Amino acid sequence: MKISFPRMGNSFIAFKMLINSLGHEAIVPPAPSERTLSLGVRYAPEFACIPFKILLGTYLEAIELGTEMIITSGGVGPCRAGYYGVLHQMILNDLGHKVKIMVIEPPLRDIFGFIRNVKTLIKPTRIGWRTFWHHLKTAWEKLVALDDIERISHQVRPYEVNRGETTKVYERVLQMLDEARNIQEITEARVEGERLLRQIPCDYNRPTLKVGIIGEIYVVIEPFANHDLQVTLESMGVETQRAIYLSGYTRDCFVFDSEHDVKKAAAPYLNELIGGHGINSVGETVLYARHGFDGVVQLAPFACIPEIVAKSILPKVSHDLGIPVLTLFIDEQTGKAGIQTRLEAFVDLLWQRRQMMEVRPAI
Amino acid sequence: MPQKIGIPRTLGYYAYYPLWKTFFEELGLEVITSSPTSKTILDAGVKEAVNDACIPIKILHGHVIDLKGKVDYIFLPRLVSVRKFGTETFCPKFLGLPDMVRAAIADLPEIIDTRVDLAKGRFELFRLCCKLGERFGASLPRVIRAYWRALMVYRQYQRLLRERYTPVEAIEILDGRQPESQDSPKESLVFAVVGYPYAIYDNFLNVNLLKRLRGLGVRILTAEMIPTRLLIREAKKLPKNLFWHFSNRAVQAAWYFLYRERVDGIVHVTAFGCGPDAMVDRMIELEAKNNGHRPFLSLTIDEHTGEAGIQTRVEAFVDMLKLRRGVL
Numbered sequence: 202m203k204i205s206f207p208r209m210g211n212s213f214i215a216f217k218m219l220i221n222s223l224g225h226e227a228i229v230p231p232a233p234s235e236r237t238l239s240l241g242v243r244y245a246p247e248f249a250c251i252p253f254k255i256l257l258g259t260y261l262e263a264i265e266l267g268t269e270m271i272i273t274s275g276g277v278g279p280c281r282a283g284y285y286g287v288l289h290q291m292i293l294n295d296l297g298h299k300v301k302i303m304v305i306e307p308p309l310r311d312i313f314g315f316i317r318n319v320k321t322l323i324k325p326t327r328i329g330w331r332t333f334w335h336h337l338k339t340a341w342e343k344l345v346a347l348d349d350i351e352r353i354s355h356q357v358r359p360y361e362v363n364r365g366e367t368t369k370v371y372e373r374v375l376q377m378l379d380e381a382r383n384i385q386e387i388t389e390a391r392v393e394g395e396r397l398l399r400q401i402p403c404d405y406n407r408p409t410l411k412v413g414i415i416g417e418i419y420v421v422i423e424p425f426a427n428h429d430l431q432v433t434l435e436s437m438g439v440e441t442q443r444a445i446y447l448s449g450y451t452r453d454c455f456v457f458d459s460e461h462d463v464k465k466a467a468a469p470y471l472n473e474l475i476g477g478h479g480i481n482s483v484g485e486t487v488l489y490a491r492h493g494f495d496g497v498v499q500l501a502p503f504a505c506i507p508e509i510v511a512k513s514i515l516p517k518v519s520h521d522l523g524i525p526v527l528t529l530f531i532d533e534q535t536g537k538a539g540i541q542t543r544l545e546a547f548v549d550l551l552w553q554r555r556q557m558m559e560v561r562p563a564i
Numbered sequence: 565m566p567q568k569i570g571i572p573r574t575l576g577y578y579a580y581y582p583l584w585k586t587f588f589e590e591l592g593l594e595v596i597t598s599s600p601t602s603k604t605i606l607d608a609g610v611k612e613a614v615n616d617a618c619i620p621i622k623i624l625h626g627h628v629i630d631l632k633g634k635v636d637y638i639f640l641p642r643l644v645s646v647r648k649f650g651t652e653t654f655c656p657k658f659l660g661l662p663d664m665v666r667a668a669i670a671d672l673p674e675i676i677d678t679r680v681d682l683a684k685g686r687f688e689l690f691r692l693c694c695k696l697g698e699r700f701g702a703s704l705p706r707v708i709r710a711y712w713r714a715l716m717v718y719r720q721y722q723r724l725l726r727e728r729y730t731p732v733e734a735i736e737i738l739d740g741r742q743p744e745s746q747d748s749p750k751e752s753l754v755f756a757v758v759g760y761p762y763a764i765y766d767n768f769l770n771v772n773l774l775k776r777l778r779g780l781g782v783r784i785l786t787a788e789m790i791p792t793r794l795l796i797r798e799a800k801k802l803p804k805n806l807f808w809h810f811s812n813r814a815v816q817a818a819w820y821f822l823y824r825e826r827v828d829g830i831v832h833v834t835a836f837g838c839g840p841d842a843m844v845d846r847m848i849e850l851e852a853k854n855n856g857h858r859p860f861l862s863l864t865i866d867e868h869t870g871e872a873g874i875q876t877r878v879e880a881f882v883d884m885l886k887l888r889r890g891v892l
Contacts, residue, residue: 248842278807281655281839287804288843291850304804471663473642473679475656476807494793504616506839513614517667530616 202325203228204270205263207256210422211347214379220272220342223333224326230263234424237262240532241406244292249530251426252419252503253285257308260289272322275306280477280507302430341448344385346391348446350374355442358435359402368432370397409469410551414443415482416500418510420531421445427500430529430544434498437548442494444485445478460538462510469513478561479507483514490522490536495551497524498544503532525551566594567700570635572627573598575620575658576643578761578788580729582738583718584639584712590703590710598627603770604737605630606867611623612668618837619866620762621657621664628665628672640665644681646809651683655808655840683799688781709773725788728771730774731765753782753885756769756821756846759833760810761788770865771874777831781881785815785827791889795820811840818848820857828885829859836866 205228206216213229220227231237233255241258257270260271285306293300303322308315323333350371352542358367374394381387392424412434420426421443431441444463467484474480486497499515512528519526529548569588571581585595592623599605609626631638640662645655653770662677664792665820668730682688690711697707717738724734725878733743755777757764764770764786777784787795798819799812814832821827832848836839845862852860861881863874 246842246846248837248839249846250839252841253842279656279659281843284804284806284843287802288846290803291847295850295854470667471660473644473659473663475659477656479656479660492798504837504839505843506656507660509614509616510656510664512616512666514660514667533648 202269203225203265204272205230205260205266205268205274207274208233208423209419209447210424211351211375212407212422214347214375215340215343217379218382219336219341222336222339223322225322225330226267228263228268230259230266233259234336235368237425238533244296246288246511248504249288250417250505252282252417252423252502253288254533255419255426256285257289257292257422258300260435261296261301262295264293264300266397268300271302274303275304275498277307277310277554278476282477288524301317306429315410339384339387343378343381343449344451346378346387346394347375348448350389350394350398352446355397355431355435356440357398357401357403358432359409359440360405360407361400362404364436366401367398367496370401374398381496410439410548410555412441412494413485413497414441414495414500415478415485415497416445416491417478417502417505418445418447418450420500420502424449426502427529428531428535428540430498430500430540433541435546437545439548442489444481466491470518471510475507475510477505477507479511482508482511483518484526485520486515486526487522489520490524494524495555496547497526498547499526499528501528501530503530505530525554566592567637568594568596568635569608569637569639570596570598570631570673571639572624572631573600574624574627574766575661579766581731583714583719587710587714588714591697591700591706592891596631598630600655601626601766603768604703605748606768610867614664614668617657617664617796618768619835620760620838621661622867623766624661625665625668625760628669632669632672635673637676637677638672639676641678641680641811645683646680646681647683651807652805652809652812653807654810657839661808696780697803720826726791728785728789729759730786731788732767732837747762752857753828753882753889754783754785755829756785756825756827757831757833758787758817758821760814760835760838761837763833769835770863771869771871773831773833773863773874773878776875776878777882780879782882785821785825787813787820790817790820794824797820798823802887806840806843808840811844812845815847819851822852822858827858828889829861831861831863831881831882833863833865836864859888870887 202225204220204225208230217227217229237258238255240261241254245254245257273286273287287300290302303318304317309378319333320424354367361367374397377390377394381390414421415430434441463481463484464488467480471480471483484497489497499512515526571584573579605626606623608629609622612629613625614620625821628638631791642662643658645653662675666675678692680692693711696705721734721738724737725731734742743798774784795813795816798816806815818830818836830852832845834845849860852858863877
C-alpha cells in the first residue's frame, strides 16, 4: 500500500524508514511550499489554524503522488489538533478523494484502537508483532537521533566563524542518518554527525544573546511554518533553545509525563491543563527567566486557542520576572520579511537591555 | 447588608444562571448580573482583552469590567466538565478564563474561580457547593437546602426550555415577569439555529437575529429546546466526539435537526475567531450538503457586525427557502 504521513521538520526521515520496513511504500510528501499552503487555504475552513491548512495541502500533494492511506496522530483535546484527522477526512471525501486517514490515538487512552490500527498495517504484509516492535524501536532511535543532531546544530550555529557552514554540514548529517538502516548504523551516524558538527570552526568568545523559543509544536518545529525562525536568529548571533522536540512530545503523549517541573513553574500563573502547549509556554517562560535567558519568542498559529490563553498571561510573567517576550502569531499572510524585521528589532532591544543591565546591574 | 456576588451575563450564563443565582441567594448573598451586552461593554472588553481572543471572550472581559466596583466577588467558575461520564471538556479559553481575566484586568474584586469538574464523581456538584458554602460561612444544613432549591429551580428552568422558551425568556419567567409574546403573525418556515448559547441568545452580539427571523415568519428551534439525552444519542453517528461541551451540543443539535426533525434550513451562528467553530462550522456544512440535503447558512458575528449585513443575508436566505417551498 502507498502510505503517506504529515510532514513536520525532519521527522519524515524516521517515518519513511518505518513504513518502508513494514513492507509498504512510503510516499514522502514534498516539503511544504507556497503551493502547499495555498492548496490548504483553498479547502480548509477560514479560521482553522495554519498547521491544519499546511497539513491539508500536504495531504493533497501526497494524493497527487498516489497515496492510498495517510497515517496521522490523534489527541484527546482540548486543542483542535486532536480532531484534525476527522475533519481532514471529511474534507478530502468531499473533494472526491478515496484516501483513508488512519488516526493513531495515544495507546494508553485507547489500547484496542491502537492494536486494531497496527493490525491493519502489518496484516497485509505478513509482519509479526515482534518484527513490528523491532522496526518501531529502530524508527524511534532514528527520531531521537534526528532531534539530538538538530539540538547540536542549534548550539553550534550562533558561534560559527563562516556563516552558513553549520547548515551545510547539518544537511550532510541528515543524509547520513537517512541512509542508516539499523540501530547500530544509526548510532554510528549520530556519533559521526556530532563529531562533524563539533568540528566546525567556532568563535566561542563572541558575545551572544540567549533566547528561548516557546509556542505551538507544529509552527515551532516546521521551518516552513515559522519562516526558518531559529536559523534566522542564529545567523544574527543569537543562541536559541527550545524545549519542544517531536521525540520528547511523543514520549510525553504516549508513555509518561516528564514535564512536571514545567507545570510547577507555570502554577502561580496558570494551574490548569489547557491543551496544546499552552501551559508549557507559560512554564517554560518562567524557567527561561530563572536560567538567565535574555528573552523569549512565542510562536503560535493565528487563532490557536491554548496559545492565546498563554499570550494573555505572559505579559504578567514578563513583568514579574523581567524577561522580554515577543509573540509572533503566524497565518497565511505572514511574510518572511515581516518576521525578519521584528526579530531584528527584538534582538537590538535585547542588546540594549543587556548593556543597560551591565551599566546599572542593581535592579 | 448582604455581600454582593456578580455573575457576568455571558458564556455560562445562559446555561447555568438560575442554578447559581438560587444557590447564592439561599446562602444569603445578593446576586448582581452585569448589564446586558452593549456597545460600552464591548468596547471595554476589546480594550482590555488580548487582541487575538474571540469576540465572546472579549465581551466577557467587558462584563467583568461592568461588574467591577459594584460587587464584592465575581463568580467566574472554571468549567472543566459538566458531564458525569465521558471525556468532554471545554474550550481552552474557558479552562484558562479566570487566569486570563486576572492577568488582563487590574484591581478586580475577588474572583471565585471554583473548578467545576463533574466527571470526577457522582457527588462532585454537591461537594463543590459545600466548599462554596464554607467560603461564605454558611452552615451545612443551609448549604444542603440551598443546593436542593438550586437544583429544583434548575429543573424548572430546563422544563421551560423544553417548552420552547429561549433562555432569556425562561429566566424572565423564573423572575416572575412575562416575556414578550414570541408568536409571529404568520409562520411559514422552521429554522434550526445552532451555535453556542452565548452567541445565539445575546441580542446585542448577534444583532437581534432571533427576533429578525421571527419577524420574517420563521419558527425557531434551538438545541436548548431538545432534551439533552436525545442530542447525545446523535453523538454515535460521529467518528469521534469533539472535545468541547458547547461544540458537541451544537454539532449534535445540527445532526438531530438534520435527521429527526423537519426543519427547512439550518443557521449556524459563529463568533469571529472562535477556534472550535472552525471545525464545527465545516462539519455541519459538509453534513448538510452531502447527507442531510438541507440548506445551510453560516453567520459569523464580530465586533463590526452591522444590522444591514445580517438583515440582508438573513432575508436572502429566508426568501430563497420560501421560493423553494413555494410559499412566496
